[in-house]
Amino acid sequence: MNFIEDLKWRGALNQVTDEAGLLEAMSNDKIGAYVGTDPTAPSLHLGHLIPFMVLKRFQNAGGKAVIIIGGGTGAIGDPRPTTERKLLSPEQLAANEQGITAQVTKLFGTGDTQIVNNNDWLGKLTLTDFLRDYGKLFSINVMLKKDVVASRLETGISFTEFTYQILQGIDFHELWRRHNVQLQIGGSDQWGNITSGIDLIHAIEGNEAKAFGLTIPLMTDATGKKFGKSEGNAIWLDAEKTSPYTFYQFWYNQSDADVVKYLKYFTFLSVDEINELEKVSQENPGAREAQRRLAQEVTKFVHGQAAVEEAERLSAALFSGDVADLSADEIADAFGGVPSFEIEQAPKNIVDFLVDGQIESSKRQAREDVTNGAIRINGEQIKDLEAVIDPASHYDGQFVLVRRGKKKYFLGKVQ
RNA sequence: GGGAGUGUAGCGAAGUCUGGCUAAACGCGACGGACUGUAACUCCGUUCCUUCGGGUUCGUAGGUUCGAAUCCUACCGCUCCCA
Incomplete structure (x- = not known):
């Protein structure tokens, strides 16, 4: 060809x-x-x-x-x-x-x-x-x-x-x-x-x-939207602006309808390899094999092989959901690529904690999410608006790991 | 310089004539939830702030009124037409 x-x-x-x-x-x-x-x-x-x-x-x-x-x-x-x-x-x-x-x-x-x-x-x-x-x-x-x-x-x-x-x-x-x-x-x-x-x-x-x-041609996704935005934000190539983990996840989350198109466009895989991935994807879409390969290839091209491994390690840790038992070192190591914010040592009310950490835009929104069960602290769901977050409770008092929604993580670092 | 429009929440767009029922329809986007495969589709909820009592909004500043996004005045911005 x-x-x-x-x-x-x-x-x-x-x-x-x-x-x-x-x-x-x-x-x-x-x-x-x-x-x-x-x-x-x-x-x-x-x-x-x-x-x-x-x-x-x-x-x-x-x-x-x-x-x-x-x-x-x-x-x-x-x-x-x-x-x-x-x-x-x-x-x-x-x-x-x-x-x-x-x-x-x-x-x-x-x-x-x-x-x-x-x-x-x-x-x-x-x-x-x-x-x-x-x-x-x-x-x-x-x-x-x-x-x-x-x-x-x-x-x-x-x-x-x-x-x-x-x-x-x-x-x-x-x-x-x-x-x-x-x-x-x-x-x-x-x-x-x-x-x-x-x-x-x-x-x-x-x-x-x-x-x-x-x-x-102008690239659009299967729903006709302009490609390249995640939650309204551009995906940058600069690791400081879009972490390699986020970058990897962006590709990993592509829909079945788009994944082959993107493999063709954004990877240097051969025709045979892509056809094979397409077949695998159609037979067993749930395995997300094509998406994984896409994420690996593009992340490697932009950020290098080490970043791919880092992103996969972090993904494994996050999506196993079992974060409470990790050590402080493991947290520091695995979650380095997640958005972080500084926190004080003193315990703080959950709503204030979320707003101060800029995880939520207002107290109203923070209450809504807590009430809906969208907030997990150190792996544990918090639904009580009066709950108090004590940084001393986990990870040698160094970190508080916040999850909002199904897959957004934030790391609070004690100063 | 003359004339005609127009300015509403992140965006688009109703409401303005016929003032109160309007924190303001609807759509999109965004956020959360259910479903699921960390997918798509679909469905549900939220989307100015709040100490949940209330507070502050419809370009800006005044005015009329018991009450104004809605009426009046001035100003500012944008668009179009004529010169």
Whole structure:
């Protein structure tokens, strides 16, 4: 199976500009492909992982992976279909660039990968050079027709964001020139920006210049919701923002209807392996074999093998439910990945305890959950609103382990 | 600058003409529970705060009234049309 066939089988292909041409270019030469990310946040989240997975597959298919950290484009802002973005401060941008660069480096290693920051060339471009060298090559008429711009004409779009597509076009051309990058990969919303780049390359280098674009379909789950949120929160790749345990659990909890789709999309398992897992999953869905494998593979890719083992150890401890007999050391060891909060040594009423530990948002809510039997302290269900929590009662007086609902854990640490 | 709209709980959206029955319909989301396979579906409950007596809300500030999300005035924000 070639690169494109593999993507099709995985359901990871939305549009390609010239499928045959791309395959030919790949077989004739070691070409590069790139994915760009603007540093809009200090960490990547699962949505970002999607194009990176495809880039990695491209690399595995013998290509060279190039990643742009968009210091320059991030300073401008890729227009959203609805509203204008707020500009990020230079300090924020710098911090975000640093965080994201570190993550990408971890994902791709240092092998056949190039990580560049487009601020290196965009930052040096003077206004007059920009207008003379690039502005002349872009037709306002074409730019206005791009989907994002068209949708913004109603509500308004600043000149700054309007210009974004030119900047991304310049990026593609720069990489084409410097690193033999002939393919740009992105989400389906990037089609317009990608074709801007291809057009620019053709305008500067001539129509015979090889440049291709490939987009990936928007990922949704079986109920049609946008993928990648857990309880309304984004799943981050940064272990500080989303613990490896939570990350692992996110994948482990995927529904049967979605799991095969995600195996195809988010793992490098072979066709045979995935087909086998699909079969196993259908025959015995309750064993959650496919989900387990999915969780292992993706957690390994993002956080490493040690994190997988840690997450599985923690999961085993939590879901056995038998936590009261663990030692303080075991608690510290196993529950390190669970959200924690600081507590005082003195005994405290259950409701106050939950609110002070920010496990509950208000006393009202805390009472409701306690009354419903949703709260367990050190493994023991507490339904009495007057109950007093004494940190000294378990784990050498060091910890109080709180469980809310069926599977949310919090660790109180005595100061 | 002129004209027309609009601003309600996390979001969407009723209620405004015909003031009290409105802490404010309904939907989504979120949270909890039952079921289960740490799934999906379904079902049930909760969703401003509370010392459970009550308190504070419907863009903001005033006013009318026994009583205002609902009427009046000013201001602020947003959208559209004309210039």
